Amino acid sequence: MMIKGLKNIGNYFIMMKKVMSRPEKYSVFLKQLKLEIGKIGLDSIGIVIIISFFIGAVVTIQQSINLENPLLPKYLIGLVSRDALILEFAPTMIGLILAGKIGSSIASEIGMMKVTEQIDALEIMGINSASFLILPKIIAAMFFFPILIILSITIGIIGGWLGGLSMDIPTADFVYGLQYQFIPFYVTYSLIKTVVFAFLITSISAFYGYTTKGGAINVGKSSTLAVVYSSILLLIFNFILTDLILS
């Protein structure tokens, strides 16, 4: 088990060395990148909006119940919801959702290409298959995930405002809370985390897809492993980054 784990880590770095090489042809690379931005980024907007809206609303409702005290000003609900969304819910929760959606999609796509010899075909043509297939996915995710997180925070706050209205929190108090003692660095921290998560999700999922052997059952297994390991590593790196950046 331990040896297998170490072997996997070694193979991951060997694959990443292949991935991080200069694209064969920039025009083809840019075409692939555009395609991946569409698949990884644009196609995820819908799910991000839905999840963020409801999380924002639920967080605000919960805070308004927890902070129901005549001594506590109502604007605190806006403040707490804002910080919760920026610091944790948007980057981590959306990261985990995207690990499931994008991670499984990447692992199964590359895994299927592997078992149907499409990756061998690329290699035979003289193309660095790892770089050709994986690099555009990593760059697309690192570029687009921060946009998704900004969107998530915005939609989450709108959801929070509507959730607040349902709990009789005046809009003026909620907006004042959103602005009160706002620390812009929290957004930077959130975006740093997001970029790291994007790299982890895409590279780990691609690794499991790229090392798939056998047939359709193994593609399914790779897809599951990709989601499990990218989620675990996302949580571990969330802890490490929070400790390093905020403390």
Place this chain on the structure above:
Amino acid sequence: MIKVENIRKEFGDNLVLNDVSFSFEKRKTNLIIGESGSGKTTLLKLLIGLHTLDSGNIIYDGRVFNEMKLKQKRLIRQEIGMLFQGGALFDYMSVEENIMFPLTMFTEQSEEEKLDRVNFCLQRVNLENTNTLLPSELSGGMLKRVAIARAISMNPKYLLCDEPNSGLDPKTAIVIDNLIQEITEEFDMTTIVNTHDMNSVMQIGENIVFIHKGVIWWEGNKEELIHTNNKELNDFVFASELFKRLKNK
């Protein structure tokens, strides 16, 4: 010409190929035959560098492939057209995009020139006007023919085919066999076909190598094969009742 010299390959304790030497000749359809698990797919994968040799040499027209660095190997691979068992067409690309792909990657041709080449290759495999179809819309025989068209799009010096007839009906299989033989002569290529389809052997076997127990057990052409007394080869080639009867006639 592709030469293999004293090649040896082991997977763990399993010795798959032992001291194999052979020359695959230019303008000929060279066949590798053998039972499942005899090492013929391993030999093909060694030839293109998908497996690494334990010892020996693979020489492409005087160039020692196994001593090259990955970047040099990639240059040699650009001279190789490969037909995979399942076709290995990129399923998110149309027929036209599949054939055009190597041209886009490795040439500076204009879109018009590339399209001309694609249409020529499609015409050569008798699949005109299929440009916009996706691989999922093609039959097994059409898939193989598109894969051949992609393999020849870069005018390769070498054509390697892994079980080109697997999953095809006998009539379509003969079409594919004849196509491989025709383009080998037409494009002056060194072609290697990995097969256990005896119809193919009889149809296009100009230079045949029989691998048995990891070694070259027999070599010759299709006429010599019919009259051979080699027991293992006879057991393999004339395994079916039909072929036994033909042999006895």
